[in-house]
Amino acid sequence: MSFVTVRDVFQSYGARPIIERVNVSVDEGEFISIVGASGCGKSTFLRLLLAQERPTRGEVRVADAPPATEPGLDRGVVFQRYSVFPHMTVRENVVAGESLRRGWGRFFGADLKAARGRADETLARCGLDHVADQYPATLSGGMQQRLAIGQALAAKPRILLLDEPFGALDPGTRLAMHDFLLDLRAETGMTVFMVTHDLEEAFKLGDRVLVFDKPRWDPVDPSLNGATITYDFDARDGGIPFQTLKEETHVLQDNG
Numbered sequence: 001m002s003f004v005t006v007r008d009v010f011q012s013y014g015a016r017p018i019i020e021r022v023n024v025s026v027d028e029g030e031f032i033s034i035v036g037a038s039g040c041g042k043s044t045f046l047r048l049l050l051a052q053e054r055p056t057r058g059e060v061r062v063a064d065a066p067p068a069t070e071p072g073l074d075r076g077v078v079f080q081r082y083s084v085f086p087h088m089t090v091r092e093n094v095v096a097g098e099s100l101r102r103g104w105g106r107f108f109g110a111d112l113k114a115a116r117g118r119a120d121e122t123l124a125r126c127g128l129d130h131v132a133d134q135y136p137a138t139l140s141g142g143m144q145q146r147l148a149i150g151q152a153l154a155a156k157p158r159i160l161l162l163d164e165p166f167g168a169l170d171p172g173t174r175l176a177m178h179d180f181l182l183d184l185r186a187e188t189g190m191t192v193f194m195v196t197h198d199l200e201e202a203f204k205l206g207d208r209v210l211v212f213d214k215p216r217w218d219p220v221d222p223s224l225n226g227a228t229i230t231y232d233f234d235a236r237d238g239g240i241p242f243q244t245l246k247e248e249t250h251v252l253q254d255n256g
């Protein structure tokens with residue numbers, strides 16, 4: 001049975017349609033990459049999944065229920081810009097991630113000790129246990145983004161939402177983050193939605209790649225119509241269509 005179901009969803013801001021007629025079903029554990037032109041509503045779609053916004057029409061269901069409106073009980077979110085607290089140590093950041101998302105306020109006494117223990121496990125998984133007592137400003141960009149992911153994972157969400165999480169990182173760090181994210185996902189079985197502008201990244205990491213685009217263009221007023229999912233590519237088994245094509249071309253050339 002589908003884990004996340006988006007049924008006939010429309011979202012408008014004022015009179016302006018942003019997304020329209022969006023339908024998609026996602027199984028638990030799938031990694032969904034989302035690509036599309038700037039401003040076509042990818043982040044809006046993530047906000048609907050997060051229940052930060054309600055759709056103008058249609059419905060979003062998670063585990064056959066409306067998504068919880070409390071922030072992040074079953075969903076963690078990471079944005080392009082590091083969303084960590086600069087005045088807290090790395091460990092405190094992860095503890096804060098858990099307490100904020102569970103809505104329990106601050107931990108005290110034995111609860112705090114237990115939360116620190118869980119934070120250390122998360123940090124070990126993110127390769128940050130050796131910097132647990134440092135402040136984020138002393139970490140590299142990649143480490144800060146790993147911390148942001150660790151913070152989002154602290155409450156053990158079933159869904160991880162990533163909005164261009166690696167956009168600000170240099171190419172080498174980006175590749176290391178890909179491995180990190182794939183390992184994490186294999187370990188936790190989380191469902192992941194990731195918005196990216198990088199097609200190669202989308203196909204490399206995703207099981208499916210959803211393309212958002214406007215199916216209809218009004219030449220006089222391009223903002224008249226909203227975007228929808230125009231392609232839903234199966235990207236499993238290294239399924240980059242153009243790469244497969246390139247490999248076949250090479251075989252032909254070698255034989256010829």
Ligand SMILES: Nc1ncnc2c1ncn2[C@@H]1O[C@H](COP(=O)(O)OP(=O)(O)OP(=O)(O)O)[C@@H](O)[C@H]1O
Binds near residue numbers: 018038040043044
């Ligand atoms: N709260 C809001 N009120 C009014 N307009 C909004 C609001 N949020 C987003 N928009 C508009 O909706 C459109 C879609 O925005 P969104 O951020 O979802 O696009 P995007 O595909 O994620 O873009 P990018 O790739 O540039 O991040 C944009 O034109 C934006 O200005």
